[in-house]
Amino acid sequence: xxxxxxxxxxxxxxxxxxxxxxxxxxxxxxxxxxxxxxxxxxxxxxxxxxxxxxxxxxxxxxxxxxxxxxxxxx
Numbered sequence: 001x002x003x004x005x006x007x008x009x010x011x012x013x014x015x016x017x018x019x020x021x022x023x024x025x026x027x028x029x030x031x032x033x034x035x036x037x038x039x040x041x042x043x044x045x046x047x048x049x050x051x052x053x054x055x056x057x058x059x060x061x062x063x064x065x066x067x068x069x070x071x072x073x074x
Contacts, residue, residue, distance in 0.1 A: 001058060008062025015057050015068065026055040028070035 001010040016023040030051040053070035060066075 003060035003063060003065050004067070005065045006060060006063045008060045010058040010060055010067070013057050013059055015055050025074075027052045027074045028055055029053075 002008065003010055015026040017026045030053075052074035054072045054074050055068055055070050056072070057066055057068045
């Protein structure tokens with residue numbers, strides 16, 4: 001895969017989200033309305049319903065451009 005900005009080589013990687021006790025792979029959730037996260041609780045919590053897809057990313061080795069895709073269901 002080549003970078004759409006500079007034509008450099010792209011490398012695959014993951015975007016991670018903070019989670020209680022560590023980190024987890026980011027997901028994309030189908031829909032446009034998400035509930036508000038309750039930040040007064042520890043750990044913060046929310047229930048998000050909908051189809052989930054794992055987020056895979058690519059980073060250009062030359063210019064650092066990032067591009068993300070959500071292809072695989074979580």
